[in-house]
Amino acid sequence: MKLYEKTASELSEMLRRKKCSALEIYEDVSNRIKSVEDKVGAYITLSDETARKKAIEVDEALAKGEELHPLAGIPIGIKDNISTKGIRTSCASKMLENYIPPFNATVVEKINNADMVVTGKLNMDEFAMGSSTETSYMKKTRNPHDLDRVPGGSSGGSAAAVAAGEAILTLGSDTGGSIRQPAALCGVVGFKPTYGSVSRYGLIAFASSLDQIGPIGKSVKDIAMLQDIISGYDKMDATSKNMEYPKLTDNLTVNAKGLKIGILKEYFGEGVDDSVKESVYKVVKLFEENGAEIKEISIPSANFAMSTYYIISSAEASSNLARFDGVKYGYRAKEYDSLIDMYENTRSEGFGDEVKRRIMLGTFVLSSGFYDAYYKKAKIMQKRISSEFDNVFKDIDIIISPTVVSTAFKIGENIDNPVKMYYNDAFTVTANIGGLPAISLPCAKDEKNLPIGLQLIGKKFSEQTLLNAAYTYENLCGGFNVHSQIL
Amino acid sequence: MKDYEIVVGLEVHAELNTDSKIFCDCKNVFGLEVNTQICPICMGMPGTLPTLNEKVVEYAIKMGHALNCKINSVCKQDRKNYFYPDLPKAYQISQAEVPICEHGYLDIFVDGEERRIGITRIHIEEDAGKLLHDDSFAGSLVDLNRSGVPLIEIVSEPDLRSTEEVKAYLETIKSILQYLNISDCKMQEGSIRCDVNISVRKKGSTEFGTRCEMKNINSFSAAVRGIEYEAKRQIDLIESGGVVEQETRRWDDVKGMSFTMRTKENANDYRYFPEPDLLTIVIDEDKIKSLKAELPELPNKKMARYIKDFGLSQMDATLIVENIDKCKLFDECTALNLCVPKNISNWILGDISKYMNETGKSILDTPLTAKRLCEMISSVEKGVISNSAAKRVMQIVIDEDKEPQQIIEELGLVQNSDVGFLENLAREVLAKNEKSVNDYKNGKTNAMGYLIGQCMKESKGKANPGMIKEIVIKLLEE
Numbered sequence A: 001m002k003l004y005e006k007t008a009s010e011l012s013e014m015l016r017r018k019k020c021s022a023l024e025i026y027e028d029v030s031n032r033i034k035s036v037e038d039k040v041g042a043y044i045t046l047s048d049e050t051a052r053k054k055a056i057e058v059d060e061a062l063a064k065g066e067e068l069h070p071l072a073g074i075p076i077g078i079k080d081n082i083s084t085k086g087i088r089t090s091c092a093s094k095m096l097e098n099y100i101p102p103f104n105a106t107v108v109e110k111i112n113n114a115d116m117v118v119t120g121k122l123n124m125d126e127f128a129m130g131s132s133t134e135t136s137y138m139k140k141t142r143n144p145h146d147l148d149r150v151p152g153g154s155s156g157g158s159a160a161a162v163a164a165g166e167a168i169l170t171l172g173s174d175t176g177g178s179i180r181q182p183a184a185l186c187g188v189v190g191f192k193p194t195y196g197s198v199s200r201y202g203l204i205a206f207a208s209s210l211d212q213i214g215p216i217g218k219s220v221k222d223i224a225m226l227q228d229i230i231s232g233y234d235k236m237d238a239t240s241k242n243m244e245y246p247k248l249t250d251n252l253t254v255n256a257k258g259l260k261i262g263i264l265k266e267y268f269g270e271g272v273d274d275s276v277k278e279s280v281y282k283v284v285k286l287f288e289e290n291g292a293e294i295k296e297i298s299i300p301s302a303n304f305a306m307s308t309y310y311i312i313s314s315a316e317a318s319s320n321l322a323r324f325d326g327v328k329y330g331y332r333a334k335e336y337d338s339l340i341d342m343y344e345n346t347r348s349e350g351f352g353d354e355v356k357r358r359i360m361l362g363t364f365v366l367s368s369g370f371y372d373a374y375y376k377k378a379k380i381m382q383k384r385i386s387s388e389f390d391n392v393f394k395d396i397d398i399i400i401s402p403t404v405v406s407t408a409f410k411i412g413e414n415i416d417n418p419v420k421m422y423y424n425d426a427f428t429v430t431a432n433i434g435g436l437p438a439i440s441l442p443c444a445k446d447e448k449n450l451p452i453g454l455q456l457i458g459k460k461f462s463e464q465t466l467l468n469a470a471y472t473y474e475n476l477c478g479g480f481n482v483h484s485q486i487l
Numbered sequence B: 001m002k003d004y005e006i007v008v009g010l011e012v013h014a015e016l017n018t019d020s021k022i023f024c025d026c027k028n029v030f031g032l033e034v035n036t037q038i039c040p041i042c043m044g045m046p047g048t049l050p051t052l053n054e055k056v057v058e059y060a061i062k063m064g065h066a067l068n069c070k071i072n073s074v075c076k077q078d079r080k081n082y083f084y085p086d087l088p089k090a091y092q093i094s095q096a097e098v099p100i101c102e103h104g105y106l107d108i109f110v111d112g113e114e115r116r117i118g119i120t121r122i123h124i125e126e127d128a129g130k131l132l133h134d135d136s137f138a139g140s141l142v143d144l145n146r147s148g149v150p151l152i153e154i155v156s157e158p159d160l161r162s163t164e165e166v167k168a169y170l171e172t173i174k175s176i177l178q179y180l181n182i183s184d185c186k187m188q189e190g191s192i193r194c195d196v197n198i199s200v201r202k203k204g205s206t207e208f209g210t211r212c213e214m215k216n217i218n219s220f221s222a223a224v225r226g227i228e229y230e231a232k233r234q235i236d237l238i239e240s241g242g243v244v245e246q247e248t249r250r251w252d253d254v255k256g257m258s259f260t261m262r263t264k265e266n267a268n269d270y271r272y273f274p275e276p277d278l279l280t281i282v283i284d285e286d287k288i289k290s291l292k293a294e295l296p297e298l299p300n301k302k303m304a305r306y307i308k309d310f311g312l313s314q315m316d317a318t319l320i321v322e323n324i325d326k327c328k329l330f331d332e333c334t335a336l337n338l339c340v341p342k343n344i345s346n347w348i349l350g351d352i353s354k355y356m357n358e359t360g361k362s363i364l365d366t367p368l369t370a371k372r373l374c375e376m377i378s379s380v381e382k383g384v385i386s387n388s389a390a391k392r393v394m395q396i397v398i399d400e401d402k403e404p405q406q407i408i409e410e411l412g413l414v415q416n417s418d419v420g421f422l423e424n425l426a427r428e429v430l431a432k433n434e435k436s437v438n439d440y441k442n443g444k445t446n447a448m449g450y451l452i453g454q455c456m457k458e459s460k461g462k463a464n465p466g467m468i469k470e471i472v473i474k475l476l477e478e
Helices: A008-016 A022-040 A048-063 A106-113 A156-163 A180-186 A220-230 A274-289 A300-323 A339-350 A353-366 A372-392 A418-425 A429-434 A463-476 B054-066 B163-179 B220-239 B285-293 B299-310 B314-322 B324-336 B341-359 B370-381 B387-400 B404-410 B419-432 B434-441 B447-458 B465-477
Strands: A043-046 A075-079 A117-122 A169-174 A189-192 A212-217 A260-264 A293-297 A398-402 A438-445 A451-458 B004-015 B078-081 B091-094 B101-110 B113-126 B130-133 B140-143 B150-156 B192-202 B212-217 B247-252 B257-263
Touching (some): A008 A220, A022 A043, A022 A048, A022 A075, A022 A117, A043 A156, A075 A106, A106 A117, A106 A220, A117 A156, A169 A220, A212 A220, A220 A463, A260 A274, A274 A293, A274 A438, A274 A463, A300 B078, A353 A372, A372 A429, A451 A463, B004 B163, B004 B220, B054 B113, B054 B150, B054 B163, B054 B285, B101 B163, B113 B163, B163 B192, B163 B220, B163 B299, B192 B220, B220 B247, B220 B257, B299 B314, B299 B341, B314 B324, B314 B341, B341 B370, B370 B404, B387 B404, B419 B447, B434 B447, B434 B465
Parallel strands (some): A260 A293, B212 B247
Antiparallel strands (some): A043 A117, A438 A451, B004 B192, B078 B091, B113 B150, B247 B257
8 A cells, every 4th residue: 555545543553663764655645645745636736845854854753753743644635725934825726826924824823833744736626616626726636536527626636636646635624615525536545624713814704703724634533633733722813712622533433322313304305316325325224223312303404505606605705805905915907097996996807607606605794774674684593593593403413414415416417506516515605604514424425426415413512423423433333445446 | 154054063083092003013203204104904915914903992982981882892894995005905905894882972162161072982993104206206106104103083963053062072172082092182293183074054054055075184274274265165155046066175274275176976886884804892881980980080070170170261271171282281280389370371372382382392392380480470460570571480490400599580580570670660760750751741642651760770670660650650649
């Protein structure tokens, strides 16, 4: 088995037993990137020089017997909307094509302090708006399991890189499903933590009240290890929760007995592929056979989650993206006659269609005369959905559902049909609306050999319960095989 | 004009003098080299987030208490969205729906009459940067030192009915800010600015006319000029059969005119919505109470005390409390109990005010301490020196940092109050000026002034002026 095919925890063990060096791990991943990146297109920017330097430093420190973090020396790729000091952070937009941040996001500081090896910046939908990574201005990313298909999005590069062996772990961001949906489509593990548990400082905002950074990887343990690094209170982010964050990795346990699982019936209805439904039911059965209590539950307002999500996220996006005005950084139109002209030309030329669509939608729902009918109503609905979840969680520990209605679709298939594209987020947006932690796990493959994902949702700050359930499933099913078999 | 009354509401923006900015750790200092007090947060770099400086909340609550407001222990911050190059995020974090303070009032005094002006609300927000223009560069330049400086906006009800009231309101707001020590209140540095909402109506009418908002008002006197201009414009318009349109106008103080900025149709839609990057502000009730307990004695209370305890007139008391430095000096002087408070007030509002106006300096920054001032006034009260000699003493204390007693001695300013000496002097002067004496006896009473003047001159200014006057009168009547 190649080094790039191993999990982070396996590599961590090998490093400590001196079975390999950090540089060897990085070289292996780097060579893998060289051989498959042309086909996959996961990366926007590679940081080979600094990565190599970091790997050497880790080896030197280990040789001296220094105590390093368990993930020291493990290659990690970072979604291109997370600020990296000195490394271009484009958000896959023409607007920031040449933008190099003068500071690190808090999560990047934490990753650096843990001595992880940053391989580069990963492709995404422009400003994280999209479900296929097709709205990227920079390049196309292909699903490593079928190169004609999309990797999902918006963290398509992050999910594809893991499935293709181009990184051991990656960071994504999830506003409405942007970690879980591509993880499902690429057959890897993707975790959206509870809102407030990972600092957003340095994450270039899409929708501030919904955005959350999270890990993508090959196993639940890898996810727990990375989450342990990135989580925690940050005084730079007022919305980050000031509390103790016990180490998830230390308490991972396999135990289905007595686990109360709710089946969210609204998410097994029409429009969901049979193969997806069947696969998830199989998992439910597996849990049941091993002692879990299964209960059907209902979130009656779940059907309003999509519209609620698109109103709130677009409203916030229209304001968050207003700073890209050509004045201070990023793209500025070459030709203009006045200030207003400069703004209009810059933003018309600098943003892609999907971003413009959301900005227009968001501007509309916030404008006077429409605010009450849209934004205010959506906020009321958000509260209702949250309280319905709170109610449901009085009787159960976790909710199970498909992550996405179907498996990966073909590149170009949905790009001109926004509504159909938005439907990809149908099952994932609720976790963002409620601020809940949720994870997508690979659970089967369909007849085309495309990965199917299942989603587990927990209550706020119940990361340990949620990851234990995921870990239990991983063990019961005999482990995940996330790697592409066709590359 | 006489048939109309003006109706004015004011929005006063005051920069708070906290150590750091409202949402980042940058220093809040005026006048430093451009773009030196900035960081990724106040520059609005992508990915940055605001965190609220709690001092700003405290300062706003203090002002809320001072203006008798209800303090909202739970309030929110909102985004006000608009594009302008001095606003790096393209939105200003402000408060829309629920401000930190509301429903207050302020009592002002105009010509001795008390008027109560409603305070609609006080909210916290961030200041924008500043555009600069340089001859050597065709475009505009942006200085972001001011971006993120904390502001409070104090919004009044449309309760003001004259420019005198407007002026009194603004002066009182300013003095309260100074008493609370929450703003530097330097008009020339732009630390207080105001927008004016004005309409006119026929006297006796109970309905409001259509209002115009006037921006770009940079001083209190400009506010008065702007209002006078705008009131006349609106009245002329109505009198000539026209209708006042609701609009935003820009005041040009140099031209003394206002111009249309935005009509109602073109009004900005700021698309306010709750700031998702910040939590709801929740203030401890005990904190609110303790901030109230910590309030210093405010101008209105001080004024009442000056009138009651020291017998000052309403006018004099107002003039002293309006200026915190004068007020401080007055309080220090009265505490010493060395001389009559009314005399202290006369000095402060006379020569000391004149000195401050002429030099632009505060009296507190000069060597004229309360003790020195009182000793000097006391010397006048005791008849040791004359009033005019005291004026000289004051100037020398300020210029040379000496004790008044020393100056009086060195310059021999002690006045002569010896009755025998003064009678001899007066007799000599009268003898030398027979013509004036005759003039006086023929009814030209102003001849007496001349004779007293001559006495003072002969004595080289040392004759006790009160006594010499009495003696001259007595001799003339003989």
